[in-house]
Amino acid sequence: MTFAVTVGGRSVECAGDQALLDACLRAGVWMPNSCNQGTCGTCKLHVVSGEVDHGDSPEETLTADERAAGMTLACQARPRGDVELRPQGSAAAKAVNPLRDLTATVLEVSDIARDTRRIVLGLDEPLAFDAGQYVELTVPGSGVRRQYSLANTADEDKALELHVKLVPGGAATEGWLFSGLAAGEAVEVSGPLGDFRLPDEADDVGAPMVLIGGGTGLAPLIGIARTALRRHPDRDVVLYHGVRGESELYDLARLSDLERDYANFRFVPVLSHEPADGYREGFPTDAFVEDIPSARGWSGWLCGPPAMVEAGVKAFKRRRMAPRNIHREKFTPADA
Structure with a gap:
Protein backbone atom coordinates (compact mmCIF):
# COMPACT_ATOMS: atom_id res chain seq x y z
CA MET A 1 0.00 0.00 0.00
CA THR A 2 1.28 3.46 -0.83
CA PHE A 3 0.36 6.89 0.53
CA ALA A 4 0.74 10.47 -0.66
CA VAL A 5 3.46 12.48 1.08
CA THR A 6 3.26 16.22 0.37
CA VAL A 7 6.20 18.58 0.97
CA GLY A 8 6.11 22.22 -0.08
CA GLY A 9 3.22 21.61 -2.46
CA ARG A 10 4.88 18.62 -4.16
CA SER A 11 3.38 15.19 -3.65
CA VAL A 12 5.21 11.85 -3.89
CA GLU A 13 4.17 8.26 -3.33
CA CYS A 14 5.52 6.50 -0.25
CA ALA A 15 5.06 2.85 0.68
CA GLY A 16 3.87 2.03 4.17
CA ASP A 17 7.23 0.46 5.05
CA GLN A 18 9.31 3.19 3.39
CA ALA A 19 10.96 6.11 5.19
CA LEU A 20 9.51 9.51 4.32
CA LEU A 21 12.97 10.84 3.46
CA ASP A 22 13.73 7.91 1.17
CA ALA A 23 10.51 8.42 -0.80
CA CYS A 24 11.11 12.14 -1.25
CA LEU A 25 14.74 11.83 -2.30
CA ARG A 26 13.97 9.06 -4.78
CA ALA A 27 11.35 11.33 -6.36
CA GLY A 28 13.87 14.17 -6.61
CA VAL A 29 12.20 16.28 -3.91
CA TRP A 30 14.59 17.97 -1.51
CA MET A 31 14.36 17.39 2.20
CA PRO A 32 17.08 18.28 4.75
CA ASN A 33 19.26 15.23 5.42
CA SER A 34 22.71 14.45 6.73
CA CYS A 35 23.39 11.22 8.66
CA ASN A 36 20.23 9.32 7.59
CA GLN A 37 20.64 7.17 10.72
CA GLY A 38 18.45 9.11 13.13
CA THR A 39 21.36 10.54 15.10
CA CYS A 40 21.85 14.09 13.77
CA GLY A 41 18.31 15.49 13.66
CA THR A 42 18.89 17.32 10.38
CA CYS A 43 15.78 15.81 8.78
CA LYS A 44 13.52 16.76 11.69
CA LEU A 45 10.30 18.34 10.38
CA HIS A 46 6.68 19.14 11.17
CA VAL A 47 3.80 16.78 10.42
CA VAL A 48 1.14 19.25 9.29
CA SER A 49 -1.54 16.61 8.76
CA GLY A 50 -1.78 12.84 8.89
CA GLU A 51 0.00 10.34 11.12
CA VAL A 52 3.42 8.68 11.02
CA ASP A 53 5.09 5.74 12.71
CA HIS A 54 8.29 7.11 14.31
CA GLY A 55 10.01 3.73 13.94
CA ASP A 56 13.49 3.62 15.48
CA SER A 57 13.77 7.37 16.12
CA PRO A 58 16.08 7.75 19.16
CA GLU A 59 14.65 9.57 22.16
CA GLU A 60 17.76 11.77 22.40
CA THR A 61 17.24 12.96 18.80
CA LEU A 62 13.44 13.21 18.81
CA THR A 63 12.15 13.83 22.33
CA ALA A 64 8.71 12.93 23.64
CA ASP A 65 7.80 16.64 23.73
CA GLU A 66 8.79 17.04 20.08
CA ARG A 67 6.71 14.02 19.06
CA ALA A 68 3.74 15.46 20.94
CA ALA A 69 4.27 18.77 19.13
CA GLY A 70 4.03 17.04 15.75
CA MET A 71 7.71 16.69 14.93
CA THR A 72 9.27 13.62 13.30
CA LEU A 73 12.53 12.36 11.82
CA ALA A 74 11.99 11.85 8.10
CA CYS A 75 14.78 9.27 7.83
CA GLN A 76 13.08 7.01 10.39
CA ALA A 77 9.35 7.72 10.13
CA ARG A 78 6.90 5.75 7.97
CA PRO A 79 3.46 7.01 6.90
CA ARG A 80 0.26 5.57 8.36
CA GLY A 81 -1.78 7.33 5.69
CA ASP A 82 -1.55 10.43 3.51
CA VAL A 83 0.79 12.95 5.16
CA GLU A 84 1.65 16.61 4.68
CA LEU A 85 5.08 17.70 5.93
CA ARG A 86 6.82 21.04 6.47
CA PRO A 87 10.62 21.33 6.89
CA GLN A 88 11.84 23.49 9.76
CA GLY A 89 12.63 27.16 9.27
CA SER A 90 12.21 28.74 5.86
CA ALA A 91 13.34 25.69 3.90
CA ALA A 92 11.11 24.71 1.02
CA ALA A 93 11.07 21.72 -1.29
CA LYS A 94 13.25 21.95 -4.38
CA ALA A 95 14.50 19.67 -7.12
CA VAL A 96 17.60 17.59 -6.34
CA ASN A 97 19.53 14.72 -7.82
CA PRO A 98 17.27 11.72 -7.15
CA LEU A 99 18.34 8.92 -4.84
CA GLY A 194 23.51 14.50 2.32
CA ASP A 195 23.29 18.30 2.35
CA PHE A 196 27.05 18.87 2.67
CA ARG A 197 27.60 20.54 -0.71
CA LEU A 198 28.37 23.84 -2.35
CA PRO A 199 25.61 26.28 -3.27
CA ASP A 200 24.43 26.13 -6.87
CA GLU A 201 26.89 27.75 -9.23
CA ALA A 202 24.56 30.70 -9.86
CA ASP A 203 24.57 31.45 -6.11
CA ASP A 204 28.31 30.91 -5.60
CA VAL A 205 29.91 34.37 -5.63
CA GLY A 206 33.46 33.13 -5.15
CA ALA A 207 33.93 34.21 -1.52
CA PRO A 208 36.95 32.88 0.43
CA MET A 209 36.63 29.41 1.96
CA VAL A 210 38.27 27.44 4.75
CA LEU A 211 37.88 23.67 4.91
CA ILE A 212 38.89 21.51 7.88
CA GLY A 213 38.89 17.72 7.70
CA GLY A 214 39.76 15.13 10.31
CA GLY A 215 41.04 11.77 9.03
CA THR A 216 39.00 10.59 6.05
CA GLY A 217 36.86 13.69 6.50
CA LEU A 218 39.29 14.99 3.90
CA ALA A 219 37.42 13.08 1.16
CA PRO A 220 34.43 15.36 0.52
CA LEU A 221 36.57 18.46 1.07
CA ILE A 222 38.77 17.48 -1.87
CA GLY A 223 35.74 17.40 -4.17
CA ILE A 224 34.37 20.65 -2.75
CA ALA A 225 37.69 22.48 -2.99
CA ARG A 226 38.34 21.35 -6.55
CA THR A 227 34.83 22.39 -7.60
CA ALA A 228 35.10 25.78 -5.87
CA LEU A 229 38.46 26.51 -7.51
CA ARG A 230 37.25 25.56 -10.96
CA ARG A 231 34.32 27.95 -10.61
CA HIS A 232 36.45 30.83 -9.30
CA PRO A 233 40.18 30.20 -9.86
CA ASP A 234 41.17 33.37 -8.02
CA ARG A 235 39.21 32.71 -4.81
CA ASP A 236 41.10 32.15 -1.53
CA VAL A 237 40.78 28.55 -0.31
CA VAL A 238 42.60 27.09 2.72
CA LEU A 239 42.31 23.36 3.45
CA TYR A 240 43.45 21.93 6.80
CA HIS A 241 43.84 18.17 7.30
CA GLY A 242 44.13 16.94 10.87
CA VAL A 243 45.46 13.46 11.70
CA ARG A 244 47.36 11.85 14.57
CA GLY A 245 50.64 11.29 12.75
CA GLU A 246 52.46 11.53 9.42
CA SER A 247 51.56 7.94 8.49
CA GLU A 248 47.88 8.93 8.34
CA LEU A 249 48.39 11.70 5.77
CA TYR A 250 47.50 10.93 2.17
CA ASP A 251 46.86 12.53 -1.23
CA LEU A 252 49.75 14.93 -0.63
CA ALA A 253 50.71 14.87 -4.32
CA ARG A 254 47.19 15.72 -5.48
CA LEU A 255 46.94 18.57 -3.00
CA SER A 256 50.40 19.81 -3.97
CA ASP A 257 49.21 19.89 -7.59
CA LEU A 258 46.26 22.04 -6.53
CA GLU A 259 48.64 24.48 -4.85
CA ARG A 260 50.66 24.61 -8.07
CA ASP A 261 47.61 25.15 -10.27
CA TYR A 262 45.83 27.71 -8.07
CA ALA A 263 47.92 30.48 -6.52
CA ASN A 264 45.31 31.23 -3.83
CA PHE A 265 44.92 27.64 -2.62
CA ARG A 266 46.82 26.51 0.46
CA PHE A 267 46.97 23.05 2.05
CA VAL A 268 47.95 22.73 5.72
CA PRO A 269 48.46 19.24 7.24
CA VAL A 270 48.40 19.21 11.07
CA LEU A 271 49.60 16.37 13.34
CA SER A 272 48.00 16.08 16.77
CA HIS A 273 49.83 13.23 18.54
CA GLU A 274 52.93 12.18 16.58
CA PRO A 275 55.07 15.22 15.66
CA ALA A 276 57.23 15.10 12.55
CA ASP A 277 59.64 17.52 10.93
CA GLY A 278 58.05 19.90 8.47
CA TYR A 279 54.49 19.62 9.78
CA ARG A 280 52.33 21.78 12.05
CA GLU A 281 51.58 20.33 15.47
CA GLY A 282 48.29 20.43 17.35
CA PHE A 283 44.75 20.52 16.06
CA PRO A 284 43.60 21.89 12.70
CA THR A 285 40.95 24.11 14.30
CA ASP A 286 43.64 25.81 16.41
CA ALA A 287 45.86 26.21 13.36
CA PHE A 288 43.02 28.02 11.61
CA VAL A 289 42.64 30.46 14.53
CA GLU A 290 46.40 31.10 14.47
CA ASP A 291 46.45 31.71 10.71
CA ILE A 292 43.27 33.66 9.96
CA PRO A 293 42.71 36.89 11.93
CA SER A 294 39.21 37.41 10.47
CA ALA A 295 36.91 35.12 8.51
CA ARG A 296 34.16 37.67 8.03
CA GLY A 297 32.59 37.02 4.61
CA TRP A 298 34.16 33.53 4.38
CA SER A 299 32.39 30.17 4.26
CA GLY A 300 33.55 27.31 6.47
CA TRP A 301 33.41 23.57 5.81
CA LEU A 302 33.97 20.95 8.53
CA CYS A 303 34.03 17.18 8.12
CA GLY A 304 35.24 14.52 10.54
CA PRO A 305 34.76 13.37 14.14
CA PRO A 306 32.01 15.20 16.07
CA ALA A 307 34.44 16.76 18.58
CA MET A 308 36.54 18.25 15.79
CA VAL A 309 33.46 19.57 14.01
CA GLU A 310 32.16 21.26 17.16
CA ALA A 311 35.58 22.77 17.84
CA GLY A 312 35.60 24.04 14.27
CA VAL A 313 32.23 25.74 14.65
CA LYS A 314 33.53 27.59 17.72
CA ALA A 315 36.74 28.54 15.91
CA PHE A 316 34.84 29.89 12.91
CA LYS A 317 32.54 31.97 15.10
CA ARG A 318 35.55 33.25 17.03
CA ARG A 319 36.89 34.61 13.76
CA ARG A 320 33.55 36.31 12.95
CA MET A 321 32.27 33.86 10.36
CA ALA A 322 28.50 34.14 9.90
CA PRO A 323 26.72 31.04 11.28
CA ARG A 324 24.74 30.68 8.03
CA ASN A 325 28.06 30.17 6.20
CA ILE A 326 29.20 27.29 8.42
CA HIS A 327 28.68 23.84 6.90
CA ARG A 328 29.35 20.62 8.76
CA GLU A 329 29.38 16.85 8.28
CA LYS A 330 29.95 14.69 11.36
CA PHE A 331 31.34 11.19 10.98
CA THR A 332 29.46 9.32 13.71
CA PRO A 333 30.10 5.63 14.46
CA ALA A 334 27.45 3.28 13.08
CA ASP A 335 26.66 2.05 16.59
CA ALA A 336 26.18 5.55 18.01
Whole structure:
Protein backbone atom coordinates (compact mmCIF):
# COMPACT_ATOMS: atom_id res chain seq x y z
CA MET A 1 0.00 0.00 0.00
CA THR A 2 1.28 3.46 -0.83
CA PHE A 3 0.36 6.89 0.53
CA ALA A 4 0.74 10.47 -0.66
CA VAL A 5 3.46 12.48 1.08
CA THR A 6 3.26 16.22 0.37
CA VAL A 7 6.20 18.58 0.97
CA GLY A 8 6.11 22.22 -0.08
CA GLY A 9 3.22 21.61 -2.46
CA ARG A 10 4.88 18.62 -4.16
CA SER A 11 3.38 15.19 -3.65
CA VAL A 12 5.21 11.85 -3.89
CA GLU A 13 4.17 8.26 -3.33
CA CYS A 14 5.52 6.50 -0.25
CA ALA A 15 5.06 2.85 0.68
CA GLY A 16 3.87 2.03 4.17
CA ASP A 17 7.23 0.46 5.05
CA GLN A 18 9.31 3.19 3.39
CA ALA A 19 10.96 6.11 5.19
CA LEU A 20 9.51 9.51 4.32
CA LEU A 21 12.97 10.84 3.46
CA ASP A 22 13.73 7.91 1.17
CA ALA A 23 10.51 8.42 -0.80
CA CYS A 24 11.11 12.14 -1.25
CA LEU A 25 14.74 11.83 -2.30
CA ARG A 26 13.97 9.06 -4.78
CA ALA A 27 11.35 11.33 -6.36
CA GLY A 28 13.87 14.17 -6.61
CA VAL A 29 12.20 16.28 -3.91
CA TRP A 30 14.59 17.97 -1.51
CA MET A 31 14.36 17.39 2.20
CA PRO A 32 17.08 18.28 4.75
CA ASN A 33 19.26 15.23 5.42
CA SER A 34 22.71 14.45 6.73
CA CYS A 35 23.39 11.22 8.66
CA ASN A 36 20.23 9.32 7.59
CA GLN A 37 20.64 7.17 10.72
CA GLY A 38 18.45 9.11 13.13
CA THR A 39 21.36 10.54 15.10
CA CYS A 40 21.85 14.09 13.77
CA GLY A 41 18.31 15.49 13.66
CA THR A 42 18.89 17.32 10.38
CA CYS A 43 15.78 15.81 8.78
CA LYS A 44 13.52 16.76 11.69
CA LEU A 45 10.30 18.34 10.38
CA HIS A 46 6.68 19.14 11.17
CA VAL A 47 3.80 16.78 10.42
CA VAL A 48 1.14 19.25 9.29
CA SER A 49 -1.54 16.61 8.76
CA GLY A 50 -1.78 12.84 8.89
CA GLU A 51 0.00 10.34 11.12
CA VAL A 52 3.42 8.68 11.02
CA ASP A 53 5.09 5.74 12.71
CA HIS A 54 8.29 7.11 14.31
CA GLY A 55 10.01 3.73 13.94
CA ASP A 56 13.49 3.62 15.48
CA SER A 57 13.77 7.37 16.12
CA PRO A 58 16.08 7.75 19.16
CA GLU A 59 14.65 9.57 22.16
CA GLU A 60 17.76 11.77 22.40
CA THR A 61 17.24 12.96 18.80
CA LEU A 62 13.44 13.21 18.81
CA THR A 63 12.15 13.83 22.33
CA ALA A 64 8.71 12.93 23.64
CA ASP A 65 7.80 16.64 23.73
CA GLU A 66 8.79 17.04 20.08
CA ARG A 67 6.71 14.02 19.06
CA ALA A 68 3.74 15.46 20.94
CA ALA A 69 4.27 18.77 19.13
CA GLY A 70 4.03 17.04 15.75
CA MET A 71 7.71 16.69 14.93
CA THR A 72 9.27 13.62 13.30
CA LEU A 73 12.53 12.36 11.82
CA ALA A 74 11.99 11.85 8.10
CA CYS A 75 14.78 9.27 7.83
CA GLN A 76 13.08 7.01 10.39
CA ALA A 77 9.35 7.72 10.13
CA ARG A 78 6.90 5.75 7.97
CA PRO A 79 3.46 7.01 6.90
CA ARG A 80 0.26 5.57 8.36
CA GLY A 81 -1.78 7.33 5.69
CA ASP A 82 -1.55 10.43 3.51
CA VAL A 83 0.79 12.95 5.16
CA GLU A 84 1.65 16.61 4.68
CA LEU A 85 5.08 17.70 5.93
CA ARG A 86 6.82 21.04 6.47
CA PRO A 87 10.62 21.33 6.89
CA GLN A 88 11.84 23.49 9.76
CA GLY A 89 12.63 27.16 9.27
CA SER A 90 12.21 28.74 5.86
CA ALA A 91 13.34 25.69 3.90
CA ALA A 92 11.11 24.71 1.02
CA ALA A 93 11.07 21.72 -1.29
CA LYS A 94 13.25 21.95 -4.38
CA ALA A 95 14.50 19.67 -7.12
CA VAL A 96 17.60 17.59 -6.34
CA ASN A 97 19.53 14.72 -7.82
CA PRO A 98 17.27 11.72 -7.15
CA LEU A 99 18.34 8.92 -4.84
CA ARG A 100 19.07 5.74 -6.83
CA ASP A 101 20.15 2.13 -6.27
CA LEU A 102 22.99 0.97 -8.53
CA THR A 103 25.36 -1.96 -8.88
CA ALA A 104 28.98 -0.86 -9.14
CA THR A 105 32.15 -2.75 -10.02
CA VAL A 106 35.25 -2.37 -7.88
CA LEU A 107 37.98 -0.74 -9.99
CA GLU A 108 40.60 -0.12 -7.30
CA VAL A 109 41.39 -1.07 -3.72
CA SER A 110 44.61 0.51 -2.46
CA ASP A 111 46.18 1.33 0.89
CA ILE A 112 46.91 5.07 0.97
CA ALA A 113 47.70 5.67 4.66
CA ARG A 114 47.76 3.86 7.98
CA ASP A 115 44.52 1.86 8.23
CA THR A 116 43.10 3.87 5.31
CA ARG A 117 42.07 2.66 1.86
CA ARG A 118 41.02 4.25 -1.39
CA ILE A 119 38.17 2.34 -3.04
CA VAL A 120 37.05 3.29 -6.54
CA LEU A 121 33.71 1.98 -7.81
CA GLY A 122 32.87 1.99 -11.52
CA LEU A 123 29.33 2.54 -12.77
CA ASP A 124 27.79 1.54 -16.10
CA GLU A 125 25.73 4.73 -16.07
CA PRO A 126 26.47 8.10 -14.47
CA LEU A 127 25.25 9.00 -10.99
CA ALA A 128 24.23 12.65 -10.67
CA PHE A 129 25.46 14.18 -7.40
CA ASP A 130 27.02 17.32 -5.95
CA ALA A 131 30.57 17.48 -4.60
CA GLY A 132 30.52 16.73 -0.87
CA GLN A 133 27.64 14.25 -0.87
CA TYR A 134 27.95 10.58 0.08
CA VAL A 135 26.73 7.13 -0.91
CA GLU A 136 25.66 4.05 1.03
CA LEU A 137 27.18 0.62 0.48
CA THR A 138 25.39 -2.60 1.40
CA VAL A 139 27.56 -5.25 3.07
CA PRO A 140 26.99 -8.48 1.09
CA GLY A 141 24.83 -11.08 2.78
CA SER A 142 23.95 -8.93 5.78
CA GLY A 143 21.79 -6.02 4.69
CA VAL A 144 24.03 -3.74 6.79
CA ARG A 145 24.46 -0.32 5.16
CA ARG A 146 27.33 2.10 5.69
CA GLN A 147 27.88 5.64 4.43
CA TYR A 148 31.03 6.95 2.72
CA SER A 149 31.69 10.43 1.36
CA LEU A 150 32.64 10.96 -2.27
CA ALA A 151 35.99 12.58 -3.06
CA ASN A 152 34.76 13.32 -6.59
CA THR A 153 33.65 16.42 -8.41
CA ALA A 154 30.24 16.21 -10.07
CA ASP A 155 31.69 15.55 -13.53
CA GLU A 156 33.50 12.43 -12.24
CA ASP A 157 30.21 10.56 -12.18
CA LYS A 158 31.11 7.05 -13.36
CA ALA A 159 34.05 6.23 -11.03
CA LEU A 160 33.16 6.94 -7.41
CA GLU A 161 36.16 7.49 -5.10
CA LEU A 162 35.82 6.62 -1.41
CA HIS A 163 38.35 7.01 1.42
CA VAL A 164 37.70 4.40 4.10
CA LYS A 165 39.18 4.18 7.60
CA LEU A 166 39.46 0.79 9.29
CA VAL A 167 37.13 0.40 12.28
CA PRO A 168 38.18 -2.52 14.52
CA GLY A 169 35.32 -4.99 14.54
CA GLY A 170 33.43 -2.96 11.93
CA ALA A 171 30.95 -5.00 9.90
CA ALA A 172 31.78 -3.06 6.73
CA THR A 173 35.49 -2.30 7.17
CA GLU A 174 37.16 -5.12 9.09
CA GLY A 175 34.51 -7.59 8.00
CA TRP A 176 34.51 -6.68 4.29
CA LEU A 177 36.34 -3.70 2.80
CA PHE A 178 39.65 -4.54 4.53
CA SER A 179 39.32 -8.32 4.36
CA GLY A 180 39.31 -9.46 0.78
CA LEU A 181 37.44 -6.90 -1.30
CA ALA A 182 39.08 -7.00 -4.72
CA ALA A 183 38.86 -5.39 -8.14
CA GLY A 184 36.09 -6.85 -10.28
CA GLU A 185 33.63 -7.52 -7.46
CA ALA A 186 30.09 -6.15 -7.58
CA VAL A 187 28.95 -3.70 -4.89
CA GLU A 188 25.43 -2.41 -4.19
CA VAL A 189 25.43 1.39 -3.97
CA SER A 190 22.68 3.89 -3.09
CA GLY A 191 23.03 7.65 -3.48
CA PRO A 192 23.49 10.50 -3.51
CA LEU A 193 22.72 11.56 0.06
CA GLY A 194 23.51 14.50 2.32
CA ASP A 195 23.29 18.30 2.35
CA PHE A 196 27.05 18.87 2.67
CA ARG A 197 27.60 20.54 -0.71
CA LEU A 198 28.37 23.84 -2.35
CA PRO A 199 25.61 26.28 -3.27
CA ASP A 200 24.43 26.13 -6.87
CA GLU A 201 26.89 27.75 -9.23
CA ALA A 202 24.56 30.70 -9.86
CA ASP A 203 24.57 31.45 -6.11
CA ASP A 204 28.31 30.91 -5.60
CA VAL A 205 29.91 34.37 -5.63
CA GLY A 206 33.46 33.13 -5.15
CA ALA A 207 33.93 34.21 -1.52
CA PRO A 208 36.95 32.88 0.43
CA MET A 209 36.63 29.41 1.96
CA VAL A 210 38.27 27.44 4.75
CA LEU A 211 37.88 23.67 4.91
CA ILE A 212 38.89 21.51 7.88
CA GLY A 213 38.89 17.72 7.70
CA GLY A 214 39.76 15.13 10.31
CA GLY A 215 41.04 11.77 9.03
CA THR A 216 39.00 10.59 6.05
CA GLY A 217 36.86 13.69 6.50
CA LEU A 218 39.29 14.99 3.90
CA ALA A 219 37.42 13.08 1.16
CA PRO A 220 34.43 15.36 0.52
CA LEU A 221 36.57 18.46 1.07
CA ILE A 222 38.77 17.48 -1.87
CA GLY A 223 35.74 17.40 -4.17
CA ILE A 224 34.37 20.65 -2.75
CA ALA A 225 37.69 22.48 -2.99
CA ARG A 226 38.34 21.35 -6.55
CA THR A 227 34.83 22.39 -7.60
CA ALA A 228 35.10 25.78 -5.87
CA LEU A 229 38.46 26.51 -7.51
CA ARG A 230 37.25 25.56 -10.96
CA ARG A 231 34.32 27.95 -10.61
CA HIS A 232 36.45 30.83 -9.30
CA PRO A 233 40.18 30.20 -9.86
CA ASP A 234 41.17 33.37 -8.02
CA ARG A 235 39.21 32.71 -4.81
CA ASP A 236 41.10 32.15 -1.53
CA VAL A 237 40.78 28.55 -0.31
CA VAL A 238 42.60 27.09 2.72
CA LEU A 239 42.31 23.36 3.45
CA TYR A 240 43.45 21.93 6.80
CA HIS A 241 43.84 18.17 7.30
CA GLY A 242 44.13 16.94 10.87
CA VAL A 243 45.46 13.46 11.70
CA ARG A 244 47.36 11.85 14.57
CA GLY A 245 50.64 11.29 12.75
CA GLU A 246 52.46 11.53 9.42
CA SER A 247 51.56 7.94 8.49
CA GLU A 248 47.88 8.93 8.34
CA LEU A 249 48.39 11.70 5.77
CA TYR A 250 47.50 10.93 2.17
CA ASP A 251 46.86 12.53 -1.23
CA LEU A 252 49.75 14.93 -0.63
CA ALA A 253 50.71 14.87 -4.32
CA ARG A 254 47.19 15.72 -5.48
CA LEU A 255 46.94 18.57 -3.00
CA SER A 256 50.40 19.81 -3.97
CA ASP A 257 49.21 19.89 -7.59
CA LEU A 258 46.26 22.04 -6.53
CA GLU A 259 48.64 24.48 -4.85
CA ARG A 260 50.66 24.61 -8.07
CA ASP A 261 47.61 25.15 -10.27
CA TYR A 262 45.83 27.71 -8.07
CA ALA A 263 47.92 30.48 -6.52
CA ASN A 264 45.31 31.23 -3.83
CA PHE A 265 44.92 27.64 -2.62
CA ARG A 266 46.82 26.51 0.46
CA PHE A 267 46.97 23.05 2.05
CA VAL A 268 47.95 22.73 5.72
CA PRO A 269 48.46 19.24 7.24
CA VAL A 270 48.40 19.21 11.07
CA LEU A 271 49.60 16.37 13.34
CA SER A 272 48.00 16.08 16.77
CA HIS A 273 49.83 13.23 18.54
CA GLU A 274 52.93 12.18 16.58
CA PRO A 275 55.07 15.22 15.66
CA ALA A 276 57.23 15.10 12.55
CA ASP A 277 59.64 17.52 10.93
CA GLY A 278 58.05 19.90 8.47
CA TYR A 279 54.49 19.62 9.78
CA ARG A 280 52.33 21.78 12.05
CA GLU A 281 51.58 20.33 15.47
CA GLY A 282 48.29 20.43 17.35
CA PHE A 283 44.75 20.52 16.06
CA PRO A 284 43.60 21.89 12.70
CA THR A 285 40.95 24.11 14.30
CA ASP A 286 43.64 25.81 16.41
CA ALA A 287 45.86 26.21 13.36
CA PHE A 288 43.02 28.02 11.61
CA VAL A 289 42.64 30.46 14.53
CA GLU A 290 46.40 31.10 14.47
CA ASP A 291 46.45 31.71 10.71
CA ILE A 292 43.27 33.66 9.96
CA PRO A 293 42.71 36.89 11.93
CA SER A 294 39.21 37.41 10.47
CA ALA A 295 36.91 35.12 8.51
CA ARG A 296 34.16 37.67 8.03
CA GLY A 297 32.59 37.02 4.61
CA TRP A 298 34.16 33.53 4.38
CA SER A 299 32.39 30.17 4.26
CA GLY A 300 33.55 27.31 6.47
CA TRP A 301 33.41 23.57 5.81
CA LEU A 302 33.97 20.95 8.53
CA CYS A 303 34.03 17.18 8.12
CA GLY A 304 35.24 14.52 10.54
CA PRO A 305 34.76 13.37 14.14
CA PRO A 306 32.01 15.20 16.07
CA ALA A 307 34.44 16.76 18.58
CA MET A 308 36.54 18.25 15.79
CA VAL A 309 33.46 19.57 14.01
CA GLU A 310 32.16 21.26 17.16
CA ALA A 311 35.58 22.77 17.84
CA GLY A 312 35.60 24.04 14.27
CA VAL A 313 32.23 25.74 14.65
CA LYS A 314 33.53 27.59 17.72
CA ALA A 315 36.74 28.54 15.91
CA PHE A 316 34.84 29.89 12.91
CA LYS A 317 32.54 31.97 15.10
CA ARG A 318 35.55 33.25 17.03
CA ARG A 319 36.89 34.61 13.76
CA ARG A 320 33.55 36.31 12.95
CA MET A 321 32.27 33.86 10.36
CA ALA A 322 28.50 34.14 9.90
CA PRO A 323 26.72 31.04 11.28
CA ARG A 324 24.74 30.68 8.03
CA ASN A 325 28.06 30.17 6.20
CA ILE A 326 29.20 27.29 8.42
CA HIS A 327 28.68 23.84 6.90
CA ARG A 328 29.35 20.62 8.76
CA GLU A 329 29.38 16.85 8.28
CA LYS A 330 29.95 14.69 11.36
CA PHE A 331 31.34 11.19 10.98
CA THR A 332 29.46 9.32 13.71
CA PRO A 333 30.10 5.63 14.46
CA ALA A 334 27.45 3.28 13.08
CA ASP A 335 26.66 2.05 16.59
CA ALA A 336 26.18 5.55 18.01
